[in-house]
Amino acid sequence: MTIAVVGDLLLDHDLVGEATRLSPDAPVPVVDVDDSTYRAGGAGLVARMLAADGHDVVLVGVTGDDAPAGRLREALRGIRLATGPSGAPTPVKTRIRASGQAVVRVDEGCARPGVPGATPRMLEAIASADAVVVADYGRRLLENDDVRDALEAAATRVPVVWDPHPSGAAPVRGLAAATPNQAEALAFGSAGDAAGAATELAGRWGCPVVVTLGRHGALLHHGTGSGQRIPAPVIGTTDPCGAGDRFVASLAVGLATGAALQDAAQEAVQVAARFLADGGVSALHRQFPVVTDAGSATPSAPHDAGTPGPGGTQGPGGTGAADVWETLAQVRAAGGTVVATGGCFDLIHAGHARTLQAARALGDCLVVLLNSDDSVRRLKGAGRPIISAHDRSELLSALGCVDAVLLFEDDTPVNALEQVRPDIWVKGGDYEAAELPETPLIASWGGRSVIVPYHVARSTTSLAAALAKVG
Structure with missing residues (x-):
């Protein structure tokens, strides 16, 4: 089974250290950085999660030609890429953490780009997949008409799960599910609560909607009735980053293997909770290749060929x-x-x-x-x-x-x-x-x-x- 992950590629930069004092210039903490690493973000994170689970993955997206793009490609090593040129800087999201607590996030290269083109290889990867995950981060790939046509065609034969973004494109018709989080669902619709937003969006998009609710689990709405609450286990975490990606990846796998949407959503809630309980994005270096400032990648995702030696x-x-x-x-x-x-x-x-x-x-x-x-x-x-x-x-x-x-x-x-x-x-x-x-x-x-x-x-x-x- 091949899973195509289609969407926007980002580079995540993690700065981790300790904060034991305030700056003399302003009442802000001083973080003594112990570790600086880069890893794949956006659709790349979803692809990396699926590959780490042992699935055959092809990542469909666009990349730049700048230094961050080189780090991103290295962080994606071992994953099949069907990519084209973005014509824009690579978005970089830098998260600074101190003593296990997020301090601030700094975004670079995130100005709204033009709509990128799609190569034949990108469209072929969508057409030949057994399941598709769409990870829209508002970088406009999902506005490309050829990509949208390919996704709509894929949705007639295989499960396509769409993780939308308020600045992104409207989902195509025929999806197995759309998975906004609560803030996104409220931003998309006019309702004042998650249940109302789920009802509205299911009708507008013509597909089931699963609204993720953080520690409260998820709300599944098929477009009729009142919807169904899916509770989440109680865990202790201060950083939910990456949980949505973990949820959508698990949901797509469940649907691709024949599970009913309700069962797949229940399992995805459990998987996302375990991801956070195990440390979330701050513990990704245990599973996925990350790139240090020196340019080397740490081992190792499944099928890694080993750590390169000098000149290797x-x-x-x-x-x-x-x-x-x-x-x-x-x-x-x-x-x-x-x-x-x-x-x-x-x-x-x-x-x-x-x-x-x-x-x-x-x-x-x-x-x-x-x-x-x-x-x-x-x-x-x-x-x-x-x-x-x-x-x-x-x-x-x-x-x-x-x-x-x-x-x-x-x-x-x-x-x-x-x-x-x-x-x-x-x-x-x-x-x-x-x-x-x-x-x-x-x-x-x-x-x-x-x-x-x-x-x-x-x-x-x-x-x-x-x-x-x-x-």
Whole structure:
């Protein structure tokens, strides 16, 4: 089952520390920051939650080309992206917390943009999904007519759950549910209470409405009758941030697996409560990749390929850890084909170069999945690798046919493949593609495996043996 998350992508910045004194300049607390991290927000947070639960997720949205966009792409590593250009700065929401208490939030890049375009890949991702979550944060993607048409078509065949925003677009017809919180429901309608707003919105939008009520649970209204209250368990929390995203993600999964709306909503209330009880957004670093100010991502979401070592995740220019994900995002945004190959690449020789050139010719970018030093040692023995991962990565990145290198720690590239999800997986050899152990995995997301010719008498082992005889 594939879940498409469609909506606005934000970058959340968390500054966490202690406040033990007031500023001498004004009666405000001074926060001594201990930790500064970035993570995916908006629709990206919903996608990250679903991926962490083990679901196959494709994230549909638009991104900028500024520094925050690079951090956002890194925070989304491991999630399939179907994105286009936003033509606007990346919105950044900075939350400052002290001693477990939110102090202030600072928003940047949040001026209202123009309506972005939609790429064919974005529309295809919506059309092929088994369920859709719409996360509207008022950045106008949901005003795009092509996106709206695709969502309305999807709603005729699969559950589509829409989390609306007062500054956003009106939901399309035929939804499985719309999920405003109480403040949003009151802002959308003219009623003075949640029940009246739910009734009004269900009639206006032509779908069931589930109004989330924080610690009071939720109110479900099908458009007729008085609606149904869904209580929430009592928990102690001072920061409800992220609970709505957790709720809508759970609700969509429940509906996609065949649950009735009432049952799915009851389970979603429980899931959101557990999320807050476990620490909410302040504890997300335990589950999701977050990006530090130094630019590295902390482990690890499911299917993470391992923590990059020095030079372990680089583009051709060796420009840093985000290059793999930036390369993939750019190629996919343009509707291009991603090719990947993998191996130890210890003592790079002519056979390697020919295989890499043949692989690159099959698509629009080539990502090399490179075994780490420990991985090579387990596979090849105590005397290997001859060349360190840092140097192997740098040598590969210098080749004109290699667009990016991703280092992985496992004995097989399976987890790394789950991250990159190439359209074509290439191996050199004299066997059939069907024999490759990776072929079923590649096929699971619609990719294919390709064998390119194996060049006899060109191998690292024979080259190492020859070098041993020299001198």
